[in-house]
Amino acid sequence: MTGDIFALDPTNLLAIIGMALVTLVTRWAGYLLVGHVRIEGRVKGALEAVPPAILTALVVPMSLATGPLETVAAALTILAAWRLPTLAAVVIGVGALVLLRQIT
Amino acid sequence: MNANHKQYSVAVEFRRGFLDIFPLLLGAIPFAMLLGSLGVQKGLSPLEVSTMSFLVFAGGAQFLAVGMWETPAPVAALVIATLLVNMRHVLMGAALRPLIMDLPLGTRALFVSIHSDETWATALKTGQSRALTVPYVIGLIVPFYFNWPFWGTLGAVFGGLVSEPAMFGADFVFTAVFLCLVVGLWRGRASAPPVIAGGLVALLSYLWLPGVWYVFLGGIAGTLAGAIFWRPEANEPDREAFP
Numbered sequence: 001m002t003g004d005i006f007a008l009d010p011t012n013l014l015a016i017i018g019m020a021l022v023t024l025v026t027r028w029a030g031y032l033l034v035g036h037v038r039i040e041g042r043v044k045g046a047l048e049a050v051p052p053a054i055l056t057a058l059v060v061p062m063s064l065a066t067g068p069l070e071t072v073a074a075a076l077t078i079l080a081a082w083r084l085p086t087l088a089a090v091v092i093g094v095g096a097l098v099l100l101r102q103i104t
Numbered sequence: 105m106n107a108n109h110k111q112y113s114v115a116v117e118f119r120r121g122f123l124d125i126f127p128l129l130l131g132a133i134p135f136a137m138l139l140g141s142l143g144v145q146k147g148l149s150p151l152e153v154s155t156m157s158f159l160v161f162a163g164g165a166q167f168l169a170v171g172m173w174e175t176p177a178p179v180a181a182l183v184i185a186t187l188l189v190n191m192r193h194v195l196m197g198a199a200l201r202p203l204i205m206d207l208p209l210g211t212r213a214l215f216v217s218i219h220s221d222e223t224w225a226t227a228l229k230t231g232q233s234r235a236l237t238v239p240y241v242i243g244l245i246v247p248f249y250f251n252w253p254f255w256g257t258l259g260a261v262f263g264g265l266v267s268e269p270a271m272f273g274a275d276f277v278f279t280a281v282f283l284c285l286v287v288g289l290w291r292g293r294a295s296a297p298p299v300i301a302g303g304l305v306a307l308l309s310y311l312w313l314p315g316v317w318y319v320f321l322g323g324i325a326g327t328l329a330g331a332i333f334w335r336p337e338a339n340e341p342d343r344e345a346f347p
Contacts, residue, residue: 004149005149005150005151005261006149006150006151007149007151007152008149008151008152008155009149009152009175009176009177011176011177011179012148012152012177013152013155014177014179015169015177015178015179015182015183016152016155016156016159016160017159018179018182018183018186019156019159019160019165019166019169019182019183019186020156020159020160022183022186022187022190023160023161023162023165023186023187023190023193024217025187026187026190026191026192026193026194026197027190027193027197027216027217027218027219028197028216028217029193029194029197030193030194030195030196030197030198030199030200030201031197031198031200031201031216032197033194033198034197034198034201035201039202041334041336042331042332042334043331044334045330045331045333045334046327046328046330046331046334047198047199047202047327047330048199048330049297049298049302049326049327049329049330049331050195050196050198050199050298050323050326050327050330051199051225051228051285051289052286052289052290052295052298052299052302052326053195053298053299053301053302053322053323053324053325053326053327053329053330054192054195054196054221054302054319054322054323054326055225055282055285055286055289056286056298056299056302056303056306056322056326057192057302057303057305057306057318057319057321057322057323057326058221058278058279058282058306058319059279059282059283059286060303060306060307060310060318060322061306061310061318062275062276062278062279063279063283064303064307065307065310065311070276070279073276073280074279074280074283077279077280077283077284078283078287081283081284081287081288082287086127086281086284086285086288087127089280089283089284090127090277090280090281090284093276093279093280093283094273094276094277094280095273097273097276098272098273101270101273
């Protein structure tokens with residue numbers, strides 16, 4: 001460890017810039033591509049499905065494949081979200097998990 | 105350019121955007137710090153870690169990259185891994201377009217360039233009930249953007265402060281918020297195909313494939329399900345224009 005806070009290695013910098021560029025490409029690609037398509041019919045159906053599909057995919061490992069406590073907390077969050085504002089449901093879900101982890 | 109585009113208070117809209125993202129902003133802090141301290145352990149300097157968080161600004165990709173990091177840096181492998189983790193942004197950018205088309209070009213360009221899972225999902229939820237405004241979007245994306253390298257840099261300099269985000273349940277905040285957003289997006293039976301297909305394919309991919317293919321594959325499966333099960337009568341009326 002050199003301890004040099006401001007060290008900037010050229011190869012590291014190259015990797016970081018490469019990572020930044022491909023990330024920027026992914027962020028712009030869908031936005032620009034969809035500009036050439038009429039958003040109607042099944043295309044509209046597909047685009048409307050993107051948010052629930054991606055969000056569900058993102059929560060799958062933690063909700064279904066991490067452990068029983070996480071699955072219980074996820075179920076509680078969904079139940080709470082049906083009736084309560086987002087913030088309250090999040091507090092209930094996170095609080096329940098912290099509690100469950102402490103008592104088990 | 106219409107007169108009625110101006111019928112909102114800039115301060116109120118900015119604050120709404122900021123408050124909507126605030127819980128997610130707090131939830132990201134331990135992860136930003138953890139990433140910073142992991143980066144230093146892998147031989148990156150705090151300046152390199154903070155440069156990465158500023159320029160790449162993609163948590164999942166950065167954790168994977170830092171995990172793979174060696175000296176000298178395996179540039180091609182790092183860039184390809186980043187591309188794969190971030191493929192979901194292609195779908196997300198496509199879904200974002202209709203939501204922000206009425207905003208000025210500068211705001212649109214900024215949002216597309218720095219959208220994250222968190223700001224994207226929050227904007228989609230808000231956009232269901234009303235049109236997005238420039239100060240709302242700025243309040244949503246700019247504080248969330250600077251939050252990431254700020255805490256990442258602190259984590260790198262004072263490495264080891266946050267070794268276990270699970271202690272505060274911070275590892276679950278992201279999941280909890282996204283579950284709430286899925287509930288909020290639920291529109292009866294028409295919503296089932298994307299959620300079931302996306303969830304099932306994501307689960308199988310997560311269990312059987314390496315890395316983070318599950319997000320992209322689940323996203324693709326759910327999107328295709330949305331197209332396949334699309335019904336003309338399921339169409340909702342267009343959103344009303346602001347206000």
